[in-house]
Amino acid sequence: MRFNRTTALAAAGVLSLGLLAACDSGGDEPDTGSTSAGSPTGTQVTIRVAGLLPTADDAAKQQLADRVAAFEEKYPGITVETEDYEWLNSTFTTQLAGGTLPNVFEIPLTDGKTLIENGQLADIDAQVRALPYGEDFNESLLANGQDADGTIFAVPAKSIYAVALHYNRNLFEQAGLDPDDPPTTWDEVRTAAKTIHDKTGVAGYATMALDASGGWQLAAGANARGGVIETANGDGTYTASLDDPAVKEHLEWLRALRWEDDSLLARADLGWGEINAAFGGGELAMYTSGSDVYNALVEGNGVTADWGYGLTAIPTSGDGGALTGGTLAAVRKDSTDAEKDAAVKWIDWWYLSKLQDKDQAVADAQTRAEADPAQAVGTPVLPIFSEALYEENLGWIKDYVNVPLEDMQGYTDVMFTQTLVPEASVATQDLYNQLFPVVQAVITDQGADIDGLLATATTAAQAAIDAAS
Known part of the structure; x- marks a missing residue:
């Protein structure tokens, strides 16, 4: 997916994990085969749904509870039970196989095809297409x-x-660096990281290294340098390329930060949540992650609009680009027809309708902005629907945007013009799982055999690709 435009867009919080005020967009309800009670038979149905991250604060939890109450008032035949939810590669497979996932759950964008081919998701085609x-x-x-x-x-x-x-940004200033002129190359990141460490004693850079998150960010670094971890052969088959020169180049870069500069945070136990917590706690100055992570930093890690947060584009070189991804909402395979119908109503209510309706978009933004503490409104993301609708949404919510957009311009100036690189098409998480031990080895062992480790990882990744194909 690539978008092009000449004018930089800011960002729309309407694509974040929305917590809408109780409101009705008006108009007719989509006909998904339900009675007004919310199920095909008019009987009461209860669904469990993915809620907030386990680290969410009390304000976010109260907003979710209010939103559930508003949904149940609108659909009196449906009872919604929420549960804390964070997709983790290490636990998801067990939850899926054991039938312990909620009726509505979230998965990485790239896992949809595999789960569909394995027959592990419910068919919700009729319900989704019936939405306006x-x-x-x-x-x-x-x-x-x-x-x-x-x-x-x-x-x-x-x-x-x-x-x-x-x-x-505060650590940049303490080190005598200009936070309005963030690094644009990997060499500049290395130089800034060393300067920050030497001047402040704080690690200048950190990387995820735990579970699939570590492989994900190593892949992102390789993509930015023009490499890929999987190549399509043009005949429907795929080849693992974890030994791509760009993968090794990024690992060597990390090794230099760790063992030559002493500027890399010496922790091999950082996953997505852990590195967010470390960043929010001031343990590091820079790291790479999804452009949308500011929401999680605000809602779970104490970051505020005046905290000193900065966002800029990932450095790229040659044919490199920014790795892209996202989240799909799915329904558990064994859900009944009534549960599927109710589940899509919830998906519409919780995730999507606010992207299409001005009243709901404004209500979402207002509720988040006026929470105590305030939730993020305006975090940069890419559009689920059209770019034109995205821009229209910006106009709807402009009075409630509370993220420091002026400190995110390094990213928002290029978010629709930079080259975007999709994740691997087959066995994505398996490939990431083969890469993260290599990252850990580089962090913990100065003499790690990068070539040998990548050769072993590539062989195992190819086996996973062949098994999934």
Whole structure:
């Protein structure tokens, strides 16, 4: 997916994990085969749904509870039970196999195809297409939740991101660096990281290294340098390329920061949540992650608009680009027809309708902005629907945007013009799982054999690709 435009867009919080005020967009309800009670038979139905991250604060939890109450008032035949939810590669497979996932759950954008092919998601095609905007999705995104025949099993739900560079502006200033002129090359990142460490004693850079998150960010670094971890052969088969020269180049760069400059945070136990917490706690100055992570930093890690947060584009070179991804909402395979119907109503209510309706968009932004503490409104993300609708949304919510957009211009200036690189098409998480031990080895062992480790990882990754194909 690539978008082009000449004018930089700011950002729309309407694509974040929305917490809408109780409101009704008006108009007719989509006909998904339900009675007014919310199920095909008019009987009461209860669904469990993915809620907030386990680290969410009390204000966010109260907003979710209010939103559930408003939903149940609108659909008196449906009871919604929320549960804390964070997709983790290490636990998801067990939850899926054991039937312990909620009826509505979230998965990475790239996992949709595999789960569909394995018959592990419910068919929600009729319910989604019956929504007023059911035919209006960004086709390249929706394809991740469709089978070969175009049947819908999952929909883009939130935070379609590109990997970006996040940085602590206060640490830049303390080190005598200009936070309004963040690094644009990997060499500049290295120089800034060493300067920050030498001047402040704080690690200038950190990287995820735990579970698939570590492989994800190593892949992002390689993509930015023009490499890929999987190549399509043109005949429907794929080849693992974890030994791509760009992968090694990024690992050597990390090794230099760790063992030559002493500027890399010496922790090999940082996953997505852990590195957010470390960043929010002031343990590091820079790291790469999805452009949308500011929401999680605000809602779970104590970051505020005046904290000193900065966002800029990931450095790229040659044919490199920013790795992109996002989240799909799916429904558990064993859900009944009544549960599927109720689940899509919830997906519409919680994730999507606010992107199409001005009243709901404004209510969402107002509720988030007026929470105590305030939630983020305006975090940069890429559009689930059209770019034109995205711009229209910006106009709807402009009075409530509370993120420091002036400190995010390094990213927002290029977010629709930079080259975007999709994640690997087959066995994505398996490839990431083969890469993260290599990252850990580089962090913990100065003499790690990068070539040997990548050769072993590539062999195992190819086996995973062949098994999934």
